[in-house]
Amino acid sequence: MLIETDILAKNNRMAQANRSYFQEKGLFVLNLVSSPGSGKTSILERTLKDMAGACRPAVIEGDQQTDNDAVRIAATGVPVKQINTGAGCHLDAHMVLHASEAFDLDNLDLLLIENVGNLVCPASFDLGEHHKVVVLSVTEGEDKPLKYPQMFRAADVMLLNKIDLLPYLDFDLESCKEMARRVSPGIEIFEVSSRSGEGMAAWYAWLGAGIEKAKG
Numbered sequence: 001m002l003i004e005t006d007i008l009a010k011n012n013r014m015a016q017a018n019r020s021y022f023q024e025k026g027l028f029v030l031n032l033v034s035s036p037g038s039g040k041t042s043i044l045e046r047t048l049k050d051m052a053g054a055c056r057p058a059v060i061e062g063d064q065q066t067d068n069d070a071v072r073i074a075a076t077g078v079p080v081k082q083i084n085t086g087a088g089c090h091l092d093a094h095m096v097l098h099a100s101e102a103f104d105l106d107n108l109d110l111l112l113i114e115n116v117g118n119l120v121c122p123a124s125f126d127l128g129e130h131h132k133v134v135v136l137s138v139t140e141g142e143d144k145p146l147k148y149p150q151m152f153r154a155a156d157v158m159l160l161n162k163i164d165l166l167p168y169l170d171f172d173l174e175s176c177k178e179m180a181r182r183v184s185p186g187i188e189i190f191e192v193s194s195r196s197g198e199g200m201a202a203w204y205a206w207l208g209a210g211i212e213k214a215k216g
């Protein structure tokens, strides 16, 4: 327990340093978290294609193994750096700082970090982002905010993804949103489908406003 506290304290210090550094560069930084398969990479791919020319993004991809997601992002033409955590189950602030050295930050205004698929410990590890964005897909069950409250409390935004599948499921959208707000009253919720594009415009508007604000 003492070791854990120490690791988190050290990470918090590094995350604060990242935050100051990213702020100096006028970067809007988001940390995307979810369980595996909720659609983080798909949302990034669609967002990068639809917002091409509207912002100057780069992506950091976190996975235990493979560069599959980095390859998918690279296909959009956006600069990307893969981090493999091996046995590790989350990104930390130190990894993110080093990965960001792959980019010319002076010529970017948006840094999107896809965390390792895991709804537990990424909640505790600040990376120096402006916001955690939690992706929950409608195939996962509406009670996930109650089961993983730390993560939903840590997130400022929830992307409720795969709404194109709603007609085939008995997922209760209103109940899910109510449970998310019960653990995190201020959470901003966007209902989206990275497949059909439904609901994505509201997410892009939120993103655009954040980019403008971060430029200062």
Ligand SMILES: Nc1nc2c(ncn2[C@@H]2O[C@H](COP(=O)(O)OP(=O)(O)O)[C@@H](O)[C@H]2O)c(=O)[nH]1
Residues within 6 Å of the ligand: 034, 035, 036, 037, 038, 039, 040, 041, 042, 043, 117, 161, 162, 163, 164, 165, 192, 193, 194, 195, 196
């Ligand atoms: N039907 C549907 N499938 C989706 C949607 N978004 C992602 N998927 C699928 O869900 C699977 C996992 O997506 P991926 O982006 O790799 O998830 P990640 O592990 O969170 O990065 C893939 O087979 C995607 O095609 C969506 O909006 N609708």
Ligand SMILES: [Mg+2]
Residues within 6 Å of the ligand: 040, 041, 042, 069, 114
């Ligand atoms: Mg992914």
Ligand SMILES: [Zn+2]
Residues within 6 Å of the ligand: 088, 089, 090, 121, 122
């Ligand atoms: Zn972990």
